[in-house]
Amino acid sequence: MSGQNESPYYFVPHPSRHPISAAVGLLVMLGSVAFWINEASWAPFTALLGLLWLLYTLWHWFGDAIGESEGGMYGKRVDVSYRWSMSWFIFSEVMFFGAFFGALFYAREIAMHQLGSLDYKLIWPDFSAVWPNIGPAELVGHFKSMTPWPVPTLNTAFLLSSGATLTVSHHALRDNHRNKAIAWLAATVVLGVCFLFMQGFEYYHAYNELNLTLASGVYGSTFFLLTGFHGFHVFLGGTMLTVVLVRMIRGHFTAEHHFAFEGAAWYWHFVDVVWLGLYVVVYWL
Structure with missing residues (x-):
């Protein structure tokens, strides 16, 4: 957090799609792992897809937080x-x-x-x-x-x-x-x-x-x-x-x-x- 303002108010971010997007990625990844343990042939691929989706979401989510911090909103x-x-x-x-x-x-x-x-x-x-x-x-x-x-x-x-x-x-x-x-x-x-x-x-x-x-x-x-x-x-x-x-x-x-x-x-x-x-x-x- 490099830019910090002195506002007495608490910064509230705009509504974001990131929480639901991360939840979907986690659901696909962990659900696939459960099927993978039970030897479903397709499960490794969907588990990888869920992981990649989660990482993509986190990349943009943390990027937004970094942008807000550098913009002096915190x-x-x-x-x-x-x-x-x-x-x-x-x-x-x-x-x-x-x-x-x-x-x-x-x-x-x-x-x-x-x-x-x-x-x-x-x-x-x-x-x-x-x-x-x-x-x-x-x-x-x-x-x-x-x-x-x-x-x-x-x-x-x-x-x-x-x-x-x-x-x-x-x-x-x-x-x-x-x-x-x-x-x-x-x-x-x-x-x-x-x-x-x-x-x-x-x-x-x-x-x-x-x-x-x-x-x-x-x-x-x-x-x-x-x-x-x-x-x-x-x-x-x-x-x-x-x-x-x-x-x-x-x-x-x-x-x-x-x-x-x-x-x-x-x-x-x-x-x-x-x-x-x-x-x-x-x-x-």
């Missing part, structure tokens, strides 16, 4: 509204990941020990409550668990470094050193891309060398759900930062008004914190 009331909205959005993401961490805790500390107790010895006498395991009935194939070295540790270094470069970029923008801010923000995006590349390599290693898949019992499902959704959030955060980088190169933002940068930075730091929790709980414990 005052302090809108700025406060954006800050509260981003805060609640990040809170919802905390609850989202909290559910997955809770599922992992329940499986490891409650369900597994119950299945290994004396009450279940008559049913599964050979079951050992050691994490990870293939379950009491041994319905899944044997696999090896993921270790913290080298890929997860390298990815931790990438994300922690990206948090530092992003902070340097923010301070440079606040000091009106635009070229320095652009350079450090570009470094942040590159580190995010490195993280995603290494996670892709990790998944390839897991599937082809460790026999660790999404179907590898509760360990495999929780591992891929936690790390996969986190990787998706890294992709989203990197996309936000890339848009901010392009806007900064085009001369958007001032030292005083740059909430788009700040909102993306909040999200990126949240992603960093979640990864630290994953790194300790999933790879070390």
